[in-house]
Amino acid sequence: MKLKRIFTSLAVTALIAALAGCGSNNAASPSGAKAEGGQDAYPKKPIELIVPYAAGGGTDAVARAFADSANKVLPQSIGVVNKTGGGGAVGMSEGSKAKADGYKVTLITVEMTTLPPLGLATFKPEDFRPVARLNADPSAITVKADAPWNTIEEFLDYAKQNPEKVRIGNSGTGAIWHLAATALEQKIGTKFNHIPFDGANPAVTALLGGHIEAVSVSPAEVAAQVQAGQLKMLAVMADERLDSFKDVPTLKEKGIDLSIGTWRGIGVPKDTPDNVVTVLKDVAKKVTEDKSFTDVLQKMNLGVSYADDAAFKDAIQKDSELFAKLVTDLGLKK
Structure with a gap:
Protein backbone atom coordinates (compact mmCIF):
# COMPACT_ATOMS: atom_id res chain seq x y z
CA MET A 1 0.00 0.00 0.00
CA LYS A 2 2.83 2.38 0.86
CA LEU A 3 4.56 1.57 -2.49
CA LYS A 4 1.28 2.23 -4.34
CA ARG A 5 0.98 5.67 -2.69
CA ILE A 6 4.54 6.51 -3.78
CA PHE A 7 3.84 5.62 -7.44
CA THR A 8 0.57 7.60 -7.36
CA SER A 9 2.38 10.63 -5.95
CA LEU A 10 5.07 10.40 -8.62
CA ALA A 11 2.46 10.15 -11.37
CA VAL A 12 0.61 13.26 -10.13
CA THR A 13 3.90 15.19 -9.90
CA ALA A 14 4.83 14.18 -13.45
CA LEU A 15 1.39 15.22 -14.72
CA ILE A 16 1.66 18.66 -13.07
CA ALA A 17 5.13 19.15 -14.52
CA ALA A 18 3.93 18.16 -17.99
CA LEU A 19 1.00 20.56 -17.82
CA ALA A 20 3.28 23.35 -16.63
CA GLY A 21 5.66 22.65 -19.48
CA CYS A 22 2.85 22.79 -22.02
CA GLY A 23 1.68 26.11 -20.62
CA SER A 24 5.19 27.53 -20.84
CA ASN A 25 5.69 26.43 -24.43
CA ASN A 26 2.34 27.71 -25.64
CA ALA A 27 2.29 31.05 -23.86
CA ALA A 28 2.50 33.81 -26.43
CA SER A 29 2.82 37.53 -25.90
CA PRO A 30 0.69 39.86 -28.05
CA SER A 31 2.23 40.19 -31.52
CA GLY A 32 5.25 38.17 -30.37
CA ALA A 33 6.80 35.28 -32.28
CA LYS A 34 9.15 32.40 -31.60
CA ALA A 35 12.50 32.74 -33.30
CA GLU A 36 13.98 29.95 -35.38
CA GLY A 37 15.61 27.19 -33.38
CA GLY A 38 13.31 27.61 -30.38
CA GLN A 39 14.83 30.87 -29.21
CA ASP A 40 12.92 33.22 -26.94
CA ALA A 41 10.00 35.12 -28.41
CA TYR A 42 10.60 38.50 -30.00
CA PRO A 43 10.55 41.05 -28.54
CA LYS A 44 11.83 40.22 -25.08
CA LYS A 45 13.19 43.69 -24.29
CA PRO A 46 12.38 47.32 -25.28
CA ASP A 137 2.40 62.19 -49.43
CA PRO A 138 2.68 63.35 -53.03
CA SER A 139 4.17 66.51 -54.40
CA ALA A 140 1.57 69.16 -55.23
CA ILE A 141 1.79 72.15 -57.54
CA THR A 142 0.44 75.11 -55.59
CA VAL A 143 0.17 78.79 -56.60
CA LYS A 144 -1.19 81.99 -55.04
CA ALA A 145 -4.94 82.30 -54.86
CA ASP A 146 -4.88 85.34 -57.17
CA ALA A 147 -2.52 83.76 -59.72
CA PRO A 148 -3.77 83.87 -63.35
CA TRP A 149 -3.83 80.06 -63.61
CA ASN A 150 -6.88 78.20 -62.35
CA THR A 151 -5.98 74.78 -63.75
CA ILE A 152 -2.81 72.77 -64.04
CA GLU A 153 -3.18 72.88 -67.84
CA GLU A 154 -3.11 76.69 -67.83
CA PHE A 155 -0.08 76.72 -65.56
CA LEU A 156 1.89 74.21 -67.62
CA ASP A 157 0.96 75.88 -70.93
CA TYR A 158 2.32 79.15 -69.58
CA ALA A 159 5.49 77.39 -68.44
CA LYS A 160 6.01 75.88 -71.89
CA GLN A 161 5.58 79.26 -73.56
CA ASN A 162 7.81 81.02 -71.04
CA PRO A 163 10.70 78.64 -70.31
CA GLU A 164 12.43 79.31 -67.00
CA LYS A 165 10.17 82.28 -66.18
CA VAL A 166 8.16 80.14 -63.80
CA ARG A 167 9.97 80.11 -60.47
CA ILE A 168 9.15 77.01 -58.43
CA GLY A 169 10.26 76.95 -54.81
CA ASN A 170 11.51 73.76 -53.20
CA SER A 171 12.97 72.58 -49.90
CA GLY A 172 16.59 72.57 -51.09
CA THR A 173 18.66 71.56 -54.11
CA GLY A 174 18.53 67.80 -54.49
CA ALA A 175 15.75 67.46 -51.90
CA ILE A 176 12.59 65.54 -52.71
CA TRP A 177 10.49 68.54 -53.81
CA HIS A 178 13.26 69.79 -56.10
CA LEU A 179 13.44 66.34 -57.70
CA ALA A 180 9.65 66.24 -58.03
CA ALA A 181 9.57 69.52 -59.98
CA THR A 182 12.48 68.33 -62.11
CA ALA A 183 10.62 65.12 -62.94
CA LEU A 184 7.61 67.18 -63.99
CA GLU A 185 9.59 69.46 -66.29
CA GLN A 186 11.13 66.41 -67.95
CA LYS A 187 7.68 64.91 -68.48
CA ILE A 188 6.26 68.01 -70.18
CA GLY A 189 9.43 69.05 -72.00
CA THR A 190 10.08 72.47 -70.53
CA LYS A 191 12.28 74.15 -67.92
CA PHE A 192 11.36 75.69 -64.59
CA ASN A 193 13.46 78.15 -62.63
CA HIS A 194 14.10 76.12 -59.47
CA ILE A 195 14.48 78.24 -56.34
CA PRO A 196 15.89 76.36 -53.33
CA PHE A 197 14.94 77.22 -49.76
CA ASP A 198 16.03 75.85 -46.41
CA GLY A 199 12.94 73.74 -46.01
CA ALA A 200 9.37 73.77 -47.30
CA ASN A 201 8.05 76.46 -44.94
CA PRO A 202 10.34 79.24 -46.26
CA ALA A 203 9.35 78.30 -49.80
CA VAL A 204 5.66 78.64 -48.94
CA THR A 205 6.35 81.99 -47.28
CA ALA A 206 8.08 83.19 -50.45
CA LEU A 207 5.08 82.10 -52.51
CA LEU A 208 2.71 84.01 -50.24
CA GLY A 209 4.92 87.07 -50.67
CA GLY A 210 4.80 86.85 -54.46
CA HIS A 211 8.53 86.18 -54.81
CA ILE A 212 7.98 82.93 -56.74
CA GLU A 213 5.17 81.57 -58.90
CA ALA A 214 4.66 78.13 -57.37
CA VAL A 215 5.87 75.49 -54.95
CA SER A 216 6.13 71.73 -55.42
CA VAL A 217 5.87 70.76 -51.73
CA SER A 218 3.40 68.33 -50.17
CA PRO A 219 -0.29 69.12 -49.60
CA ALA A 220 0.29 69.01 -45.84
CA GLU A 221 2.77 71.87 -46.11
CA VAL A 222 0.28 74.19 -47.83
CA ALA A 223 -2.98 72.88 -46.37
CA ALA A 224 -3.52 75.73 -43.90
CA GLN A 225 -2.96 78.41 -46.55
CA VAL A 226 -5.17 76.64 -49.09
CA GLN A 227 -7.96 76.30 -46.55
CA ALA A 228 -7.55 79.98 -45.65
CA GLY A 229 -7.97 80.98 -49.30
CA GLN A 230 -4.43 82.32 -49.67
CA LEU A 231 -3.19 79.61 -52.03
CA LYS A 232 -4.73 77.22 -54.53
CA MET A 233 -3.57 73.72 -55.31
CA LEU A 234 -3.62 72.89 -59.03
CA ALA A 235 -2.64 69.21 -59.06
CA VAL A 236 -1.08 66.42 -57.05
CA MET A 237 1.53 63.92 -58.26
CA ALA A 238 -0.37 60.87 -57.00
CA ASP A 239 -2.10 57.80 -58.41
CA GLU A 240 -5.45 58.89 -56.96
CA ARG A 241 -7.04 62.07 -55.63
CA LEU A 242 -6.50 62.78 -51.96
CA ASP A 243 -9.40 62.43 -49.53
CA SER A 244 -8.54 65.79 -47.96
CA PHE A 245 -8.43 67.58 -51.35
CA LYS A 246 -10.97 65.73 -53.47
CA ASP A 247 -11.39 68.66 -55.88
CA VAL A 248 -7.69 68.68 -56.82
CA PRO A 249 -6.91 66.48 -59.85
CA THR A 250 -3.94 64.20 -60.26
CA LEU A 251 -1.41 64.72 -63.04
CA LYS A 252 -2.35 61.28 -64.34
CA GLU A 253 -5.89 62.52 -64.96
CA LYS A 254 -4.34 65.17 -67.18
CA GLY A 255 -2.33 62.68 -69.19
CA ILE A 256 0.97 63.14 -67.31
CA ASP A 257 2.11 59.79 -65.94
CA LEU A 258 3.93 60.97 -62.84
CA SER A 259 3.52 59.94 -59.20
CA ILE A 260 6.22 61.21 -56.90
CA GLY A 261 6.43 62.28 -53.30
Missing part, protein backbone atom coordinates in the same frame (compact mmCIF):
# COMPACT_ATOMS: atom_id res chain seq x y z
CA ILE A 47 12.84 48.39 -28.90
CA GLU A 48 14.56 51.61 -30.00
CA LEU A 49 13.04 53.48 -32.94
CA ILE A 50 15.56 55.79 -34.61
CA VAL A 51 14.08 58.95 -36.10
CA PRO A 52 16.65 60.60 -38.42
CA TYR A 53 15.14 64.07 -38.00
CA ALA A 54 14.57 66.51 -35.16
CA ALA A 55 11.69 66.35 -32.71
CA GLY A 56 8.62 68.35 -33.63
CA GLY A 57 8.54 67.76 -37.39
CA GLY A 58 6.26 65.57 -39.48
CA THR A 59 8.60 62.58 -39.44
CA ASP A 60 8.94 62.77 -35.67
CA ALA A 61 5.15 63.02 -35.31
CA VAL A 62 4.63 59.91 -37.43
CA ALA A 63 7.24 58.02 -35.39
CA ARG A 64 5.74 58.95 -32.03
CA ALA A 65 2.21 58.17 -33.18
CA PHE A 66 3.47 54.80 -34.42
CA ALA A 67 5.20 54.06 -31.11
CA ASP A 68 2.12 55.03 -29.09
CA SER A 69 -0.11 52.70 -31.09
CA ALA A 70 2.46 49.89 -31.28
CA ASN A 71 2.82 49.92 -27.52
CA LYS A 72 -0.81 48.83 -27.27
CA VAL A 73 -0.10 45.50 -29.00
CA LEU A 74 3.57 44.74 -28.33
CA PRO A 75 4.65 43.00 -25.11
CA GLN A 76 7.65 45.35 -24.91
CA SER A 77 7.76 49.11 -25.36
CA ILE A 78 9.07 51.08 -28.33
CA GLY A 79 11.00 54.24 -27.50
CA VAL A 80 11.70 57.04 -30.00
CA VAL A 81 15.26 58.35 -30.26
CA ASN A 82 16.04 61.32 -32.54
CA LYS A 83 19.38 61.03 -34.38
CA THR A 84 19.70 64.17 -36.48
CA GLY A 85 22.20 65.42 -39.02
CA GLY A 86 23.04 65.26 -42.70
CA GLY A 87 19.47 65.65 -43.88
CA GLY A 88 18.61 62.26 -42.39
CA ALA A 89 21.92 60.59 -43.27
CA VAL A 90 23.22 60.29 -39.70
CA GLY A 91 20.20 58.49 -38.28
CA MET A 92 19.67 56.19 -41.23
CA SER A 93 23.36 55.33 -41.34
CA GLU A 94 23.24 54.27 -37.70
CA GLY A 95 20.10 52.26 -38.32
CA SER A 96 21.60 50.44 -41.30
CA LYS A 97 24.63 49.38 -39.23
CA ALA A 98 22.69 48.31 -36.12
CA LYS A 99 22.72 44.74 -34.86
CA ALA A 100 20.21 42.77 -36.92
CA ASP A 101 18.13 41.53 -33.98
CA GLY A 102 15.09 43.81 -34.19
CA TYR A 103 15.89 45.91 -31.13
CA LYS A 104 17.01 48.95 -33.10
CA VAL A 105 14.68 49.83 -35.98
CA THR A 106 14.58 52.97 -38.10
CA LEU A 107 11.87 55.23 -39.42
CA ILE A 108 13.23 55.34 -42.96
CA THR A 109 12.16 58.11 -45.33
CA VAL A 110 12.34 58.83 -49.05
CA GLU A 111 15.74 60.44 -48.48
CA MET A 112 17.05 56.90 -48.16
CA THR A 113 16.82 56.84 -51.97
CA THR A 114 17.96 60.42 -52.68
CA LEU A 115 20.96 60.87 -50.38
CA PRO A 116 23.15 58.03 -51.76
CA PRO A 117 23.22 59.24 -55.40
CA LEU A 118 23.89 62.76 -54.15
CA GLY A 119 26.98 61.40 -52.41
CA LEU A 120 25.63 62.46 -49.02
CA ALA A 121 25.28 59.05 -47.40
CA THR A 122 27.50 56.08 -46.60
CA PHE A 123 24.60 53.62 -46.77
CA LYS A 124 22.62 52.24 -49.70
CA PRO A 125 18.91 51.38 -49.81
CA GLU A 126 19.95 47.72 -50.01
CA ASP A 127 21.47 48.01 -46.53
CA PHE A 128 17.94 48.06 -45.11
CA ARG A 129 15.25 45.42 -45.08
CA PRO A 130 11.92 47.22 -45.52
CA VAL A 131 9.26 46.18 -43.03
CA ALA A 132 6.23 48.35 -43.85
CA ARG A 133 5.35 51.77 -45.19
CA LEU A 134 3.20 53.86 -42.87
CA ASN A 135 2.73 57.15 -44.67
CA ALA A 136 3.04 58.68 -48.12
CA THR A 262 7.70 61.53 -49.84
CA TRP A 263 7.07 58.51 -47.63
CA ARG A 264 7.93 57.14 -44.20
CA GLY A 265 8.12 53.57 -43.00
CA ILE A 266 9.83 51.03 -40.81
CA GLY A 267 13.17 49.54 -41.83
CA VAL A 268 15.65 47.17 -40.17
CA PRO A 269 19.19 46.07 -41.05
CA LYS A 270 19.27 43.80 -44.12
CA ASP A 271 20.16 40.58 -42.23
CA THR A 272 17.29 40.83 -39.73
CA PRO A 273 15.59 37.40 -39.31
CA ASP A 274 12.21 36.63 -40.84
CA ASN A 275 10.45 36.07 -37.51
CA VAL A 276 11.37 39.60 -36.36
CA VAL A 277 10.17 41.17 -39.60
CA THR A 278 6.90 39.20 -39.36
CA VAL A 279 6.20 40.60 -35.90
CA LEU A 280 7.03 44.19 -36.88
CA LYS A 281 5.02 43.94 -40.10
CA ASP A 282 2.00 42.68 -38.18
CA VAL A 283 2.35 45.52 -35.69
CA ALA A 284 2.68 48.11 -38.47
CA LYS A 285 -0.50 46.84 -40.10
CA LYS A 286 -2.41 47.12 -36.83
CA VAL A 287 -1.01 50.60 -36.20
CA THR A 288 -2.20 51.95 -39.56
CA GLU A 289 -5.69 50.69 -38.68
CA ASP A 290 -5.63 52.26 -35.21
CA LYS A 291 -7.81 55.35 -34.92
CA SER A 292 -5.42 57.15 -32.60
CA PHE A 293 -2.64 56.83 -35.22
CA THR A 294 -4.83 57.85 -38.15
CA ASP A 295 -6.23 60.80 -36.18
CA VAL A 296 -2.72 62.20 -35.56
CA LEU A 297 -1.83 61.98 -39.25
CA GLN A 298 -5.18 63.39 -40.34
CA LYS A 299 -4.76 66.44 -38.12
CA MET A 300 -1.42 67.10 -39.85
CA ASN A 301 -2.87 66.41 -43.32
CA LEU A 302 -0.48 63.47 -43.69
CA GLY A 303 -1.61 60.44 -45.65
CA VAL A 304 -1.87 57.00 -44.08
CA SER A 305 -0.47 54.57 -46.65
CA TYR A 306 0.31 51.04 -45.51
CA ALA A 307 2.39 48.75 -47.70
CA ASP A 308 3.78 45.41 -46.57
CA ASP A 309 7.44 44.49 -46.86
CA ALA A 310 7.24 43.23 -50.45
CA ALA A 311 5.27 46.19 -51.79
CA PHE A 312 7.42 48.64 -49.84
CA LYS A 313 10.60 47.07 -51.25
CA ASP A 314 9.28 47.43 -54.79
CA ALA A 315 8.38 51.09 -54.21
CA ILE A 316 11.83 51.81 -52.78
CA GLN A 317 13.52 50.17 -55.76
CA LYS A 318 11.41 52.23 -58.17
CA ASP A 319 12.25 55.47 -56.37
CA SER A 320 15.95 54.57 -56.19
CA GLU A 321 16.11 54.19 -59.96
CA LEU A 322 14.09 57.36 -60.60
CA PHE A 323 16.10 59.59 -58.28
CA ALA A 324 19.46 58.21 -59.36
CA LYS A 325 18.59 59.21 -62.93
CA LEU A 326 17.29 62.64 -61.91
CA VAL A 327 20.38 63.39 -59.82
CA THR A 328 22.58 62.43 -62.77
CA ASP A 329 20.51 64.52 -65.20
CA LEU A 330 20.80 67.50 -62.88
CA GLY A 331 24.56 67.11 -62.63
CA LEU A 332 24.30 66.71 -58.86
CA LYS A 333 25.80 63.23 -58.69
CA LYS A 334 28.98 63.02 -56.64
